[in-house]
Each structure stands twice: as C-alpha cells, then as structure tokens.
Amino acid sequence: MTKSMFTYLASVFLIFLSLGCIFCCTKKLKKTVIGEDDSLILSPTVYKGTELKLSGYYYSLGNKRIQQSYFLYNNGCLICGGGSDESANPNAFLENVFTSNSFDANIKKTKSYWGLFKIEGSKIFLEHWYPTEPPLKSALKEGVILNDTTFKIMSIQRSNGSEFKEITEFYSFRQFKQKPDSTNSFIK
DSSP, X not given: OOHHXXXXXXXXXXXHHHHHHHHHHHHHHHHHHTOOOOOOSXXXXXXXXXXXXXXXXXXXXXXXXXXXXXXXXXXXXXXXXXXXXXXXXXXXXXXXXXXXXXXXXXXXXXXXXXXXXXXXXXXXXXXXXXXXXXXXXXXXXXXXXXXXXXXXXXXXXXXXXOSOEEEEEEEEEEEOSOOOOOOOSSOO
C-alpha cells in the first residue's frame, strides 16, 4: 500500500469516526446547550368514568373562532387540536384540518400536540407541552366539569409551579367520529 493510499484511508476513517462521535453526542449536546423539555407532572391514568363524553372533541369558542380544542382518550392522553381562523363555521374549518393527512402526520412527530388529562370528582386537569422554542414548556390547566359535555377551566400554571394565572375558558363537546389515534412516542 502506498503512502498516499494509506493517508487517504486514514483520512476517511477519521471522518467516519468524527461523524459517529457527533451523532452519538448530539442528544447529550442538545440537552446541555438547549436544556430539557419540561416534564409533565400528571401520570397517564386510564379514564373509565362518565363525567365527560370522549367520542369527539372539546373546543373553546371566542371572537368567532375556536381558541383551543382537545381530544380526550380513555388512556388519559390528550391531543391539542389547536384553533381555527375566524370563520362562519369554525367547527367545519377545524374538522377539515383534523381529517387531513398533514394533521395526522404532524401529531405523530410533534410533541407539543400531546399531553395528559385527569378527572378527580368534578375537577378536570389538562396538561400539555406548548409549541415554543426549545426546550418545550408545559402547563397545567385546572377546571370544573359542569356536565358531560361542558367544562370550565379556571387556572393555568407552568408544570414547574411558576407563572400561575386565573383564566376563564369554557369548553363544549362536539361529536366527531374520526378522532386521531392516541398512540404516540411522547407519553410513556
């Protein structure tokens, strides 16, 4: 083997070795430089109750648009469906989004769509990550169930206990047969 061939092979080997180190260290480097996403404080809890219907989604309406929407599942997971543009029929607008292939693809790869909910008597707790710059922040909303199709959120705070704020958000139920699958890689 000639000296130039040996130098070439050694250079290629060092490049692959360097790339391997970079890929292995990326996750650790990300945590060190950017920080870790907030943890959720709720634990996945199977919901077997009848306090709320789960065969659709809940939405909060304001200023002729849906401000926020949630799909709730028996396994304790929730999906944040987001809101709508100002529209004559905001539910129809949102349901078109829900049935699109891009929505289904986005929820599978985006952590900020996901969270957990818990019901204790007449109280409801919703916790999820918010779409922010990394690291992702999570918040816990607390409210009261008014009937099996309506609940009222009265407070929100960061899951770490900071930034408490009293709010008023009413959520109404809407039947929807094409709920997204709650299988995800973010809630363990």
